[in-house]
Amino acid sequence: MPRNAESIAFRSALEVIRGVEPRVADAIGAELADQRESLKLIASENYASPATLLAMGNWFSDKYAEGTIGRRFYAGCQNVDTVEALAAEHARELFGASHAYVQPHSGIDANLVAFWAILADRVEAPALQRAQARHVNDLTEADWFALRRELGDQRMLGMSLDAGGHLTHGFRPNISGKMFDQRSYGTDPATGLVDYDRVAEAAREFRPLVLVAGYSAYPRKINFRIMREIADSVGATFMVDMAHFAGLVAGKVFTGDFDPVPHAHIVTSTTHKSLRGPRGGLVLCGPELADQVDRGCPMVLGGPLPHVMAAKAVALAEARRPDFAGYARQIVDNAQALAEGLLRRGATLVTGGTDNHLVLIDVTGYGLTGRQAEQALLDSGIVTNRNAVPQDPNGAWYTSGIRIGTPALTTRGLGTAEMDTTAELIHTVLSQTSAGVGPDGTASKAKYVLDPALADKVSRQASELLTGFPLYPDVELG
Numbered sequence: 173m174p175r176n177a178e179s180i181a182f183r184s185a186l187e188v189i190r191g192v193e194p195r196v197a198d199a200i201g202a203e204l205a206d207q208r209e210s211l212k213l214i215a216s217e218n219y220a221s222p223a224t225l226l227a228m229g230n231w232f233s234d235k236y237a238e239g240t241i242g243r244r245f246y247a248g249c250q251n252v253d254t255v256e257a258l259a260a261e262h263a264r265e266l267f268g269a270s271h272a273y274v275q276p277h278s279g280i281d282a283n284l285v286a287f288w289a290i291l292a293d294r295v296e297a298p299a300l301q302r303a304q305a306r307h308v309n310d311l312t313e314a315d316w317f318a319l320r321r322e323l324g325d326q327r328m329l330g331m332s333l334d335a336g337g338h339l340t341h342g343f344r345p346n347i348s349g350k351m352f353d354q355r356s357y358g359t360d361p362a363t364g365l366v367d368y369d370r371v372a373e374a375a376r377e378f379r380p381l382v383l384v385a386g387y388s389a390y391p392r393k394i395n396f397r398i399m400r401e402i403a404d405s406v407g408a409t410f411m412v413d414m415a416h417f418a419g420l421v422a423g424k425v426f427t428g429d430f431d432p433v434p435h436a437h438i439v440t441s442t443t444h445k446s447l448r449g450p451r452g453g454l455v456l457c458g459p460e461l462a463d464q465v466d467r468g469c470p471m472v473l474g475g476p477l478p479h480v481m482a483a484k485a486v487a488l489a490e491a492r493r494p495d496f497a498g499y500a501r502q503i504v505d506n507a508q509a510l511a512e513g514l515l516r517r518g519a520t521l522v523t524g525g526t527d528n529h530l531v532l533i534d535v536t537g538y539g540l541t542g543r544q545a546e547q548a549l550l551d552s553g554i555v556t557n558r559n560a561v562p563q564d565p566n567g568a569w570y571t572s573g574i575r576i577g578t579p580a581l582t583t584r585g586l587g588t589a590e591m592d593t594t595a596e597l598i599h600t601v602l603s604q605t606s607a608g609v610g611p612d613g614t615a616s617k618a619k620y621v622l623d624p625a626l627a628d629k630v631s632r633q634a635s636e637l638l639t640g641f642p643l644y645p646d647v648e649l650g
């Protein structure tokens with residue numbers, strides 16, 4: 173492949189787009205420039221490969237393919253069958269699962285598919301069976317009412333949002349909190365760690381149909397063997413949402429008790445975080461749940477996104493290459509170096525460190541809310557996101573935490589030495605930022621004071637740090 177093939181591909185694409193709506197072409201170019209210049213520490217983001225990105229920009233996007241491989245509700249799906257089968261095969265091989273369903277458009281969709289599959293498997297529900305036999309658009313109000321009545325008292329036990337769980341693990345405003353009678357388990361207030369005895373106790377008391385493990389902001393490993401034992405002890409179906417750490421499972425950093433696939437009845441994931449693929453989701457399971465999972469359409473999904481399934485096949489093939497294991501190991505080494513660098517400079521970290529790809533800084537130690545810290549860091553060229561910490565006094569909007577993750581910078585090639593410099597930049601900004609006051613003179617949770625000259629200086633240092641690690645080095649847009 174000529175070295176400039178990627179440049180030619182992306183430049184040509186932009187030229188074609190520019191011919192129709194130049195502002196879109198400009199925004200795409202500007203996004204690449206922004207991503208190249210900023211220190212991206214958002215734990216849920218990454219940089220997909222050019223092959224993965226290019227697999228999405230084509231005529232597969234035009235094709236309807238409701239149904240499953242070889243059993244579609246539309247004609248002419250033979251090429252979609254090819255890419256869906258390839259993506260599923262790569263997913264099965266990569267994770268050692270007997271069944272993979274690669275149609276979910278996102279992590280939330282994957283979780284909804286899993287919930288419906290579990291309900292359909294476990295609950296005697298005539299209305300659910302009727303609903304499954306039809307297209308979701310054909311369900312009447314009466315059907316939905318009967319369904320809600322039948323399913324309304326099923327129970328889910330998941331990790332609470334402020335302990336690091338996800339919205340879809342039963343958070344009340346989310347559909348999962350409405351589908352299920354929900355209770356959550358938190359973490360030990362002294363250590364910040366999951367206390368398996370307490371999870372077992374909650375399971376014994378609550379007797380959930382579904383026990384969910386997985387997280388968006390928990391910086392430690394979870395022992396899935398123990399969680400499965402807890403689920404078995406109360407007859408629950410054990411589901412793991414590995415959206416955040418799928419890359420660490422794929423790269424064999426999380427093995428044995430920490431690999432969810434051999435322990436869970438059903439595993440869901442996104443494909444775009446540490447796994448480094450296109451935006452999307454997938455579900456893995458054994459033969460017992462496979463038929464129900466394959467009914468994702470019509471229960472939850474309409475037509476799949478064949479162009480994204482093509483990109484999933486490419487990214488999963490990449491993750492099966494031997495070098496992906498080195499990448500996954502480096503993600504964790506980098507997160508640990510970042511955590512150590514922050515701790516050495518006096519930061520407070522939830523659980524005191526990390527064993528995965530993310531670090532959660534409790535910024536109340538700097539006298540800030542998460543919102544103030546997030547914005548001050550952004551002013552300084554460091555992109556992070558605010559996040560609740562356990563028992564957060566500032567709630568889910570302002571928060572007391574900053575979540576940082578290493579999958580994206582590791583893709584760029586930064587290593588542990590650069591993580592120490594990154595820790596220095598973060599600490600400099602946070603220790604030099606102070607809380608501002610609101611119009612009535614009281615302490616504000618949003619306003620902050622940071623010398624713009626310092627923010628500029630850190631921004632320059634951040635881009636200098638990145639100069640040795642070009643993003644998409646073979647893409648020159650001119």
Ligand code: PLP
Pocket residue numbers: 216277278279280281337338340386387388413414415416442452453
């Ligand atoms: N599950 C977990 C654990 C997540 O962290 C996320 C995303 O943040 C999701 C599910 C949802 O993924 P998506 O944004 O693709 O719907």
